[in-house]
Amino acid sequence: MKGACNQPVCGVCGWKLVKNGHTSSGRTRWRCKSCGASTTQARPDVTAKAEASLFRRWLLEEFSARQLGLAKTSFANKTAWCWQVQVPRPSVTGEVYDQVLLDGIYLAYGWCLITATNGEKIITWQWCQRENSAAYQALMNRLPAPMVVVTDGGAGIAKTLKICWPQSRIQRCLFHIRANTITDLTRNPQSPTGKALLGLANQLTRVKTPEDAGQWLSLLQDWYRVYRDYINEKTYGLEPGSRKWWWTHERVRKSYKRLERLARSGYLFTWLDPKFTGLDIQRTTSSLEGGVNAAIRRLLTAHLGLSEPHMKTAVEWLLNQKSIDPADPITWLAKHRHNTSQQQPRPATNDPIGPPQYDTAIDYNPAYQDGSLHIRKGWNKR
Incomplete structure (x- = not known):
């Protein structure tokens, strides 16, 4: 069927088509008054938008196929091409x-x-x-x-x-720093040293102003002055082949060294720098x-x-x-629908064209009676 959507013409003789009722699915049936050919008008663009809308509602709005009024197989067949369209990048x-x-x-x-x-x-x-x-x-x-x-x-x-x-x-x-400290010390450390250090890590998320940040850094220095000997304790191995020594309180020392390294690098309170006032820098x-x-x-x-x-x-x-800058899924999918409908060319083969000349197939001859070798049809003895 050729021509504009509102003035279709016959694909056989080119004569103008007229409406001739509807099909069982509700689509308008068109008939040629010249040759009598009957057809329906195809609208691939409308169909693509409708199928893309089903796909978007199912994928992003979490509608089930039944809620969309389709069986699972029907829905999968209608939207299979949507998976082949490449998603646009920002x-x-x-x-x-x-x-x-x-x-x-x-x-x-x-x-x-x-x-x-x-x-x-x-x-x-x-x-x-x-x-x-x-x-x-x-x-x-x-x-x-x-x-x-x-x-x-x-x-x-x-x-x-x-x-x-x-x-x-x-x-x-700051949330991940606190989580890493809890991983090392647990939520309920037994030693007073670990409890004091965990308390410092918990206070990180309560810092709101540059004054609070300065006070927190001072508390970290005070903690080190009090527990410096504790985290520097070493244990020496006595068995042959074992390590010569290791840190006795390795997890507490590791947690403190992490906080100290981040504080010295200036990675803890960048969001409070006066240079970034008004920019709403996340912490x-x-x-x-x-x-x-x-x-x-x-x-x-x-x-x-x-x-x-x-x-x-x-x-x-x-x-x-x-x-x-998000793209509208329905518009994007419908626009690129044609890219998924192109048939791939069949690969070339070296098979000979025409019927086989010599092979081992069964030769069927209708003149043969029972006991012959030929393809049989129907029920046995009928």
Whole structure:
């Protein structure tokens, strides 16, 4: 059928078509008054938008196929092409952000996803096998250096920051610092030294002003003066082949050295620097953990059993909707529908064209009676 949508013409004779009722599915039937051919008008654009809308509601709004009025098989057949459309990435404009929050989350099939946000919206993301310097470098090379980088101190990020963004200030996530201290000391340490150090770590998230920060640093120095001999105690091995010595209170010493190193580097209270007044610099990566990462976990829990490529596509559609300039899934999918419908050419073979000349197939001859070798049809003895 050729011509405009509101004036269809016959594909056989080219005569104008007229309406001739509806099909059992409710579609308008058209009939040619010249040759009598009957057909229906196809609207691939409308069909693609309807199927894309079903896909979006199922994926992002967590509607089941039954709630959408379809059987699971019918829904899967209608939306199979949506998985083949590449999800759009946020465009990198070259804007220098006041802050960039970096964090990674480990997902199924051995994948790790590193996301970068400006505190509210996603800027870009990077898939990798694990958090390392190469993965962070691939992400940072796409963005200009921000004023402040907020990070939880994941593996490889410190090295990459010195290479890619050496001028950016660093703010370590205070929540992760406290969590690392609890990992070393437990929530209920038995020694007075451990209890005092855990109390200092708990006070980190209560610091609100530069005066509070200065007071906290003074308390850390006071703690070291009181318990310096305690954390410097050594134990010597007596058995042959064992270590000569080790720190007696290794976990307490490790926790203190972490806090001391971060305090000397200036990574604890960057967000309180007067230079960044009014910029709302974050002191934790909670907006990533509780916003993006939690949403990813909810999405994958709602759609358990996704294959590896489908899992990545589903996560990328979620990230796209939380990005600075999100693309409309229905419009994007319908626009790229034709890219998934092109048939792949059949591979060339060296098989001869035509019927076989000599082979071992059974020769069927209708003249043969019972006992002959030929293809039989129907029930036996009938």
